[in-house]
Amino acid sequence: MTDYRKLALRYLKLGKRRSIVTGIGVMITVIVIYAALNYGYSYILHQRQEVRKTADYEIVFLSDDTEKLSQVAADDRVVRAYTGRYVVEEDVFADEEQTADTRIYDNALYVNIRHPYRMYSVMEKMKADYGVDAELNWELSSLYIQDTDGLQAVALLVILLITYIFAIFAVGMLRNAIKMFVLEQIKDYGILRCIGATKGQLHQIIYCMGAIIEIAGIAAGVLAGTGVSMLLGFAVGIDAGFHIQPVIPILIAYLGDLYFVMQECSKLVITISPVSAVRGEYRIKKEKIRVRGNGLMGRLFGIEGAYARKSVLRNSGRFAKTVFTVMISITACIICLSSWDMIHATIRNTSEMYGRYMAEDGTAASIYYDVEKIQGNENLSADTIKDTASRYYITEAKLIYRITDNLVDPEEYYGKLDPDYKEQTNYGNYLGQRLQEWRDRDKTEYRADDDVEYKKAFSSQQCSMVGIEGCDQNDLDELARFVKSGTAELSEDGILVVNGGSTLDYAWSGDERLTLYDPAKHFKSYDFQLGDKIRLIDYKEYNKRYHAAYEQMVAESIVLRPEISTDSEYQSEVRGTKEGRKTYYEQYVIAEQIRQELIEEGRYRTYTVQGILDFGDQLMPNEGCIYMKREAFFDLSGYDEQDVTGVKYAIDLNLIPAEAFNELNLKNAADDVTDVVYGVLYVRNMIRYVLAFVIFAFALSSVNIINSIEGSIHMRRKEFAQLRVIGMSRKRLIHTVMLEGVMTTVISNLLGFLFGTIFTIYLYVYISMVLYVKPTVSWWAFGVGLIVSAFVICGSIYVPLRELPKDIVDDLKLEE
Incomplete structure (x- = not known):
C-alpha cells in the first residue's frame, strides 16, 4: 500500500x-x-x-479632426462607437467669483472597448497613437x-x-x-x-x-x-x-x-x-519534578481543588494560552460595552439637551418675509413633510406657527435681560449692545455722511423684534414641564416667557472641560415676573400697511446704478428713492414709520405674563420668544391653520443613522444640531463595528478553546482511568476536572476585568476630547463575560467527560 x-x-x-x-x-x-x-x-x-x-460609454475622444476620430473608431480595441456633442467645462475662480471656461465638441467620439478593466491604459495608448484628447x-x-x-x-x-x-x-x-x-x-x-x-x-x-x-x-x-x-x-x-x-x-x-x-x-x-x-x-516531559502545595484551590475545594490546580500547572503553557485568549476577548468586550454605555449616556443627554423636537425646518414669518415665501421652500411642501415624517427614526412631525412681531417698547422685554447672560454669552452680549444702541439713538454723534434716519429706524426695528409662537394644547402641555412659576393654562391675553435655560453659546472660561462639542451651560436669561405687561404691535395691520407702502416705494423707485456685465465683472442693478436712498435701506425707514403710527393710534395688543419658563438642562431658543395660545396667535397675526411657517420633528437617536442628519439638513430652534449629533452617532457606529468584530473573534477563538480542551481530555483518558481505579467516582472525577475550567475562567475573567477597566479609563480620555461624555464602566459586561467564558470553557470540559467509556480497561492500556 x-x-x-x-x-x-x-x-x-x-x-x-x-x-x-x-x-x-x-x-x-x-x-x-x-x-x-x-x-x-x-x-x-x-x-x-x-x-x-x-x-453607456467608457471613453470619449475629443478632436476637431474627424479623420482622426474615424481612425479611432476603426481601431481593433473598440467594439462600439458613436458620435455626439460633448461639453468640456473648467471652473475658473477670480476675485472670489466662479466662472466657467467652456468648450464644445460637436463631433466627439463615444466608444466602448473590448477590455473595460483596462480602459485607462487603452485610453492613454490611443491618445498617443492618434494624437487626440480623451476623457474617461x-x-x-x-x-x-x-x-x-x-x-x-x-x-x-x-x-x-x-x-x-x-x-x-x-x-x-x-x-x-x-x-x-x-x-x-x-x-x-x-x-x-x-x-x-x-x-x-x-x-x-x-x-x-x-x-x-x-x-x-x-x-x-x-x-x-x-x-x-x-x-x-x-x-x-x-x-x-x-x-x-x-x-x-x-x-x-x-x-x-x-x-x-x-x-x-x-x-x-x-x-x-x-x-x-x-x-x-x-x-x-523532561523536567524536574516539582513539589507543589494545595494552594487556594485546595483550601476552597479540598483534594479535588488541589488536584485540579496541579493538573493545570503541569501544562502551564496551554493554561496560559487559554487564559490569555479569554482575557483578551473579555478585555475587548468590556472596553466596547463601556464605550457603548458612554455613548448611549451621551445620546440620552443629547436628547434631553435638544428636547422632544430635536430638529426643525422653516423660519418665522415677518413683515419682511411673509408666509408665501416661507412655504416656497421645498422642505415645507406637503410631500416632503410626509416623506420625512414616514422615516423610521422620526417618531412625530408637528407644524409650526411662528412670527416675528415688534414691541411697542423694547424695555418691556429686552430691558429684563440678566447681567450674567449679557456678559457671558455671545447672544446676550449682542442683545445688550443692541438695546444700548437703541437707548442712545438720540444722543449718538453721527458722521456728516451718515443716513441718520435709516440708522435710527434700523436700530429701532432690530431692538423691537421678538418671536411669537402659537401653541396648541399639546404644545402647552409640553411647555408645562418647564413652568417655574405661574401656569401654562393661558387665557386669551396670557403668554409664557422664558427666564432661563441652557445654551452652547457662551464664552469658555477655562473652568469647563474643553471638547470639540462643548457641554451646554445653564443661564438665567431674563428677569420677568408674573403679571408683567408686554405690548405687541397689531401684526395684521402692520403687515398690511407695510406691504402697501413697500410696493408703492418699489414702483416709484429709480435706478441708482445700472447693471454692469462684462467678461471680468458683474454687478446687479441698484434701485432707490428719488432722494438717493437704496430700497434696502428705505424698507426699514418705512417699517419704523408705520410702527410709530400704529403706536400713536393705539393699534397694539397688551398681554400679561401668566407663566415663566426655565428650560433647565434643555437648550432655550436663541431668539427671544413669547408663547401664546394658537387662537390668540391667529387673532394677532391674521393667519390661519394654512399659514404654516415650519415643521419640527421628534427623532429617536437610537435609531437614526449618522448620515441622516446630513440628508435632512435640519436645525434645532436653539442650535445647529447636525454637528453634535453626527459626532455622537459616528462614534456609536464605530463602536458597533468594533464590537461586532470582537464578538466574531471571540466566537472563533472559542472554537480553538473547545478543540484544544477536547483534545486534552482525550489524551488524559488513561490518567482518568487510573483515578477511577483508585476509587474516584465518575461524578467526583467530573467535578475535579471541571474545577480546572473554573480556575481558568476565574483567572481569565479577573485579568480581563482589570485590563478592561484600565483601558476603558484611557479610552474615555480620548473620547472625551471629541464628545462630552461621562466616565462609565459597564459593570454588567463583567457578568456577560463571566457567563459566556464559563459556558465555553466548562462546557467544553463537561461534554467530553460525560462521554468517557464506563469500561476503564481499554483506557488503562493506553500508552503513557
Missing part, C-alpha cells in the same frame, strides 16, 4: 465532533468575508448598470477601478489582505484541531513509518485532513454567505446572487495559508523517530 490518504477521512470520522466544530468555525469566517465581498461585487455590478442607463466616463471608470494606473492591483491586494486576515482565524482553528488529531494518532503514524511510509506520505495524510475540513467549511460558508448577501441585496434592491469572483481570493488566501500550517503540523510526526512514536515517548 502506497496511498495512505484514505486514512485522513478515517481519522476525521473518529474525531467527528472536533471535525464538525472546526468546520463550523471555518464556515463562519467564510460567511462573513464572502457575504461582504459578494455584496460589494453585486453592488458594483448594479451601479454599472445604473450608470450605463444614462451614459469617470463615474463608470471608478466602478472598474480605473481612476489611476495600478489602482486595480492595489484594490486586489487589499481584498486579498482582508481575506488573508480572516484566513488566519480559520486556519488557526485548523492548526489546533489537526495538532490534536496528530497527537491522538501519533502511535499510528509511528507504525506507518515502521512499515515503510515516507515522510511525504504522512504529510499528505495530514494535509488531506486539513483540506477536507477547510474545503467543506468554505463550501458551506459560500452557500450560507450567498444567502446572507441575497438578503442584504434584497433590503436595498440589488440582485446579489452567487458570483464566482469573490470565491477566488478566498481560495487563494485560505488554501495558501493552509499549506504552510499543515507543514507545521506534520513536523510533529516527521521529527520523531518511528520507535519513539510507537512508544509514545513524545509525551514525556
